[in-house]
Amino acid sequence: MKINNFLLVLLAGLELMTACTDSSSSFDASEVCPESGRGTFQDVRDGQVYKYITIGDRVWMDQNLNYPAETSTCYDEQQSNCDIYGRLYSVQYMNTKQKNYGTFNPDIIDSICPNGWRVPTLAEWNEIVDQMDGLKHFKNSECMDVSLFGGMAYVKENPSTGEPIGYIFHDLGRYRQWITSTYNLYGSMKLFDIDLNGKDEKNTISTSNGYYSLRCIKKENWEL
Secondary structure, three states, X not given: OHXXXXXXXXXXXXXXXXXXXXXXXXXXXXXHOOHHHEEEEEOOOOXXXXXXXXXXXXXXXXXXXXXXXXXXXXXXXXXXXXXXXXOEEOOEOOOOOOOOOOOXXXXXXXXXXXXXXXXXXXXXXXXXXXXXXOHHHHHOOOOOOOOOOOOEEEEEEOXXXXXXXXXXXXXXXXXXXXXXXXXXXXOOEEEEEOOOOOOOOOEEEEEOOOEEEOOXXXXXXXXX
């Protein structure tokens, strides 16, 4: 009888803890990313149409960029993967024989997004997570659609010249990582990653040799 009473008290405590945990979340999608802030726009460079979403006071692409820039590729070099996941991009100097290898290429950063859009900073990505009261809501696509795991690519290089000659593809369906315009002290890009550590925590990776998905953010003075 005493054991049964103990179990009842334990269960009641667990229910109370769950209720407190659930009620502690202040996230409300209708306020953070209302339907009225959604729409589409056209990339005038190639005519592709993208969805956008307003989160807080910023407007984001709601799908990965698929513009065929010179420094981009499709996963496994298959157009069908680009059609689903968007393209994978590099925004860094990729010749391993050059001193600037792995550092930001400003010409790419300034031109890779559609007119009126730009590459977001790591802080702006993290701002979304904070506005959504944690990474769990973000990963569940409760505002921005992040349901597709686009993978990544690394460069195969010519050992003599250092020039890229091909790609090694990894992790389609496993990881979601996006390019940012933030870099470390050595000039290497910081990625926004939400899957690599396997926990509901933000994770930052500095990289000098990779191609990743890209979402652009609207410039503040640009009208849709």
